[in-house]
Amino acid sequence: MTTTITYVDFVDSIAAALQFISHHHPPDYIRHLSHAYSREASPPAKQAIAQILINSRMCAEGRRPICQDTGIVNIFVRVGMDVRLAGFPASVVDAANAGVRRAYLDPDNRLRASIVEDPLFSRRNTGDNTPAIVHVELVPGSVVTVDVMAKGGGSENKSKFAVLMPSDSVADWIVDMVPAMGAGWCPPGMLGIGIGGTAEKAMLLAKQSLTEPLDMLELKARGPRNDLEALRIAIHDRINALGIGAQGLGGLTTVLDVKIATYPTHAASMPVAVVPNCAATRHASFTLDGDGPAMLSTASPDLWPDLPMPDGIESRKVNLDTLTRKDISTWRAGETLLLSGRMLTGRDAAHKRIDDMLARGEPLPVDFRNRMIYYVGPVDPVRDEVVGPCGPTTSTRMDKFAARMLPATGLLGMVGKAERGPTAIDAIVGNGCVYLAATGGAAYLISKAVRSSRVLAFADLGMEAIYEFDVENLPVVVAVDSGGDSIHASGPRVWRIASA
Known part of the structure; x- marks a missing residue:
């Protein structure tokens, strides 16, 4: 029996799924994260x-993005061989991109466009987050099944690959790789591991495994049934014993689950790929059977634990408008702050432009003296919003600019996510600055602390322009203090010992 799948149903389903996952975590992720919260003993984590x-x-209720980085779209399409595709003006890949375009330009929940068409030179943003990474497979059956995933750059950048010796320990290599990933992938999340095949096959296996439901809690409760499940548990437990913790701040949970997919390989080879998925885990699956577009159901509000909003009782309140270098010299790594007042924003493209201007001796369009700069590329606002979701981006990408920018601009400090490297820490210490960390994966919550927003410079860069935010009680942790102490070094060290 032949099933007819129409172009309209295909495009509508992909667009609806991408909109849905932008503001809905999978229920299995929430259950595992809630369990991690209940057992976490590290206060910052x-x-x-x-x-x-x-x-x-908040995102599920407000239908706004979980993270400001609404991802590069990955789509896995399995077309049954008894399916007839009707009304497709071009390829399945083109149809998938039509769905992506519609989802990301939806005026009710416009998503951030992050894709640049030329990776080497102009890096011009395509404006609609296309093209997606689309994989199409012809399989037996009379339905079309689709997995959609929106993968943030912070986690995608931490993917690892190696060809091991057949006698090497996969578990040892993976456990060694996780600290090298840093915290830019926004743990706690999950790891997708692909083993076997060839280089490209192993990477694809790892990526596809991230679309599977989290089941580590159930797996550990009943015990492993085979060697692969035992390996999953062993890697999961060994990684969490590293003490890296949520956001790399030190704690008991770094990964919520570990997925492993395998494929036959050459007798001389053992390709191994690791792809992390972040705290903004976003994916969904649907099936088209010829009976209209797919529908995804929302989770019950009872799924989330009843947690109070952070009250900041134990946090130091900071007025950014009167802040001095003497003030920040009293802050210590690991201390929590609530920031209020005006702060600047800027990330990769803005830093590159500023660095070029400084190198040429040109005046800057913004006065950075005694200011904080927030590494962020916000989502466009909708309705009555001041700004869309605006969580931090990975700070290590700005490390190479710190040595020139800090002394030349008079900045007091920076706000971002994840650790800073030695070059940036040296610049922080040498200039009496600080580095503060906001929570990756809390973009909509953070946006509610922004009272006003305006573009000050580089408007042509879109979400990478320099904005001025006026914030009230924006929660951060001192990640690197003016003496060079880093919570991303001390926190995991303490909790690794505690876990031993």
Whole structure:
């Protein structure tokens, strides 16, 4: 029996699924994250997990993005050989991109366009987040099944690959790789591991495995039934014993689950790929059977734990408008702050432009003296919003600019996510600055702390322009203090010992 799948149903279903996953975590992720929250003993990590859970529920209710990085879209399409595709003006890949375009330009929940068409030179943004990464497979059956995933750049950038010796330990290599990933992938999340095949096959296996439901809690409760499940548990437990914790701040949970997919390989080879998925885990699956577009159901509000909003009782309140270098010299790594007042924003493209201007001796369009700069590329606002979701981006990408920018501009400090490298820390210490970390995966919650927003410079860069935010009680943790102490070094060290 032949099933007819129309172009309209295909495009509508992909667009609806991408909109849905932009503001809905998978229920299995929420269950596992809630469990991690209940057992977390590290105060900074527990606060970060709480913010992610609160943000998750706010996004589901407000239908706004979980993360400002609404991802590069990955789509896996399996077309049954008894299916007739009707009305497709071009390829299945073109149809998938039509769905992506519609989803990301939806005026009720416009999503951030992050895709640049030329990866080497102009890096011009395509404006609609196309093209997606689309994989099409012809399989037996009379239905079309589709997995959609929106993969943030912070986690995608931390993917790892190696060809091991057949006698090597896969578990040892993976556990060694995780600290090298840093915290830019926004743990706690999950790891997709692909083993076998060839280089490209192993990477594809790892990516596809991230679309599977989290089941580590159930797996550990009943025990492994085969060697692969035992390996999953072993890698999961060994990674969490590293003490990296939520956002790399030190704690008991770094990964919520570990998925492993395998494929036959050459006798001389053992390709191994690792792809992490972040705290903004976003994916969904649907099936088209010829009976109209797919529908995804929302989760019950009871799924989320009832957590109070962060009250900041134990946090130091900071007035950014009167802040001095003497003030920040009293802050210590691991201390929590609530920021109020005006702060600047800027990320990769703005930093590159500023760096070029400084190198040429040109005046800058913004006065950075005694200011904080927030590494962020916000989502466009809708309705009555001041700004869309605006969580931090990975700070290590700005490390190479710190040595020139900090002394030349008079900045007091920076706000972002994840650790800073030695070059940036040296610049922080040498200039009496600080680095503060906001919670990756809490973008909508953070946006509610922004009272006003305006573009000050580089408007042509879109979401990478320099904005001025006026914030009230924006929660951060001192990640690197003016003496060079880093919570991303000390926190995991303490909790690794505690876990031993």
